[in-house]
């Protein structure tokens with residue numbers, strides 16, 4: 001049971017890395033022109049706000065893609081985690097296969113994460129929350145919801161083949177912990193404006 005749990009944590013982190021990194025790197029490389037162009041809606045509030053920028057979006061997508069590509073490259077060279085077999089991203093199930101299905105899965109994890117983050121910023125603005133104001137649970141899960149949704153749409157077969165229920169539940173439990181942890185570090189380093 002203990003080994004199963006460790007395996008689920010390692011596999012979960014491995015598979016979600018192309019979704020986790022875009023989010024953190026949007027905060028590092030973000031800034032500049034906001035995606036909503038500064039526009040407001042009828043409620044008088046910004047569509048998305050200054051926290052969602054083109055640079056953050058594209059830096060995130062690029063970094064997510066490069067992360068996934070690096071993981072595939074590592075698998076091709078026989079990388080494993082202390083004997084734990086790591087899954088690939090291709091629907092063929094072959095670790096290290098860098099085909100169209102793998103590219104689609106990686107991009108879906110990265111783009112889905114950033115779109116989820118954007119969608120919930122839209123919701124936060126409609127609820128009257130300022131940019132950066134905390135919305136517990138949503139701030140920790142927005143990108144994960146987006147990543148799972150888009151990946152389920154484009155790569156459902158790969159997703160169900162790769163994540164068993166235990167790994168899926170482990171991802172849901174560790175994601176907010178990781179998110180809060182990295183944001184506190186980002187805040188100390190002066191990268192994040194708020195520690196959430």
Ligand code: CTP
Nearest residue numbers: 026027030031051052053056057121131132133
């Ligand atoms: N960021 C960005 N572009 C994105 C996403 C994030 O530039 N598409 C950067 C912004 O500098 C943002 C930071 O990453 O401030 C942290 O992201 P997040 O916490 O999601 O944004 P908030 O500033 O908290 O804004 P919101 O209230 O809309 O979530």
Ligand code: MG
Nearest residue numbers: 132133139196
């Ligand atoms: Mg925030």
Ligand code: K
Nearest residue numbers: 117138139142
């Ligand atoms: K967010």
